[in-house]
Amino acid sequence: MTATLTTGHVPAVHRVSVARAYRFELVKLVSQWRIRLLVLACWVVPALFVAVVSRQSTLPVDTLFGRWMNATGWAGPLVVLGFAGTWALPLVTSLVAGDVFASEDRLGTWRHLLVAVRSPRRIFAAKALASLTVILLLVIGLAGSSAAGGVLAVGNQPLVGLDGHLLTSGDAAVRVLLAWACVLAPTLALAGIGLLGSVVLGRSPMGLLLPALVALAMQLAQMLPLPVAMRLALPGYAFIAWNGLFTSSAQLAPVLTGIAVSLVWAMTATVLAYLLFLRRDFTNPTDEGSGRRAFTAGVLPLVGLTAVTFGIVAGATGATGSGIKQEKVQRSVATAFAHLYRIQTQQLHRPAVTEAQLRATAACNKGGVDRDAEGPGNDWHCVVSWHLPGVTATGTAIYQLDVTADGRYVADGDGPKEVNGYFLVRTPTGDAPNPLWQFDSNVELLDTTSKGN
Template identity: 40%
Template sequence: MTRATTGDLTAGPTTTIGRRPRTGTRRPGTATVLRWEIAKLAAQARARYLLLGCLLAPPVVVAVFAGQQPPSDTIYGRYIHASGFADALLILAFAHQWLFPLLAALVAGDIFANEDGHGTWKTILTRSMSRGQVFAAKTLTAVAFNLVVLVVLAASTIAGSLLIVGTQPLPGLSGQLIPAGTALPLVATAWATAIPPLLGFTALALLLSVLSRNPTVGVATPVVFGFAMQLLSTLGGLDLARRLLLTTGFEAWHGLFTEHRFTGPIAQAAAVAAIWTAVCLVIGYLSLRRRDITGG
């Protein structure tokens, strides 16, 4: 009887000790990982300075244009003293040639490679976070930031142009005169057409950030690609290839300012950018998923 009792008492505590204790913790969701990524980005001085530059630089550029001879060899350059809407479109034309690929890559090209530089992949992926969650959070953070950058740049450019030069009617590309009430939404739409190719360059920068594991490559290479696409688009006899370039989408707004407006290039550019974006993100995700992070 004593042995039986002793055995029962021993078995009870052993069973209790053998069970996995309940800690009350749960696996963090993608929204939690996204908040962490946004907080990390907000803490970066580079991100804050970039937004500040997009806010303050356009009015300064417009003010400089106001005291210069019009650059008549550039689209809408000859009209920058005649209407503030022309200034906003001239800056848009300049930005698509030199600025948008860089803006898209400054954060996206570093957001994955930064973890390689600091050797923090093991720390991140052993905190109950899946690679899919990390990839989604970093991608959404880069996309959201670049959209905010574009909105701030567009709003500052349009507002500064109208305040400094004025809201005079805008000469159209067919010679017609576009009243201010019509020109304002058209100019805003023209800036909005930059969203699809900008997202395409963002996805390209994300891909290069994953593959290269080097922030310099992730940031600089999309800019080089942008320059190469601009050069390729100027060559004759490559009409089909030109349509497949991301940079072609930055020029799709021209049809909004002809007498008989056409939006076919805008839809085509959006489709091309969607393909670029999807392909880059899929390759980037598969590469991250298969990566060996045992080294850090």
């Protein structure tokens, strides 16, 4: 009897495609209770918040555009955007991107995932794309929900811009959409940092907290009197640069600079995470990150990137000092006053007047310094002068300014009473909020906008 050896056909094992792995990772993410709760909160809470606050007699006037929440539905999404850039978006990136790799360490499922996908490169791409998809879904929810809540609760009225000029409802809608689009770039930068922390620190809770801590550090840096080039070299500036979209001459240079810097940070952090992930020894269960590797592979490259971007921004813009100078403050105050004076004229049913006819000017000093005053502070004092057609006397109004380090300021009217000394004006239809009593505006930190009013 002769034995015969038969060789059976062994099917070839194919690697799982990126698209299939991406769908698998996306299902894993949205099946987590905290992600579902986050999606629900981002799609529901902003609408409720805007609708409720817009109906209150007391508005968040210390928040940009907060004083206009009961006048137009387009102020609400901008108030939510300011909050989201400070708290919500860093938290979102921490909970999603900061945990996407660390969760496998906690569950001990790397070996099973590698056997199924058979490619660390595809695993990284699938996890990164899935986390970015969820983050994008949450950002869209924040923007859409807040806009819907504002328009439904208050209406589709025009919006007063940051320098006092009136935006039509259509223009306001476009600029609100662009403002939310602008913060996608710094959100991607935080997501890249979250991926890096998740890869480098493993199951350590510091990996989960890293995007939020970095965002907090950048917010604190924006409050300091840093040189304007250093301010723009940090991706956190893009969370506030959208303010420049709401001026009559859009301040695009800071916006575009912030977006470019944020995208460079996002790309650098993601590439670092990718390279470190490929170098990981998955056969060793204890190889899940160390403090030394986090410092040398994570912190040092980002510090170096900050130095490089600072040099590039300083060389490309020629920006020096704080960027808050006397001439800019005077021009900004005069421009905002002229625009808001026209709104007050319409409220009082007085003869229409144009900014050119008003010829508004402002003389400002800081702490008694009348020449070459500069820098942030709450000791700015301005006297605005204007002219009315057919009137020989020159009108004057006094304002006290609190200018923050990022260029935003609140101008508080200090008389005369009939112009800006009281928060209400008596109109033919009853008392109405006085637009000249207090107003928000900003000083463009880069010298790019035309000097005309």
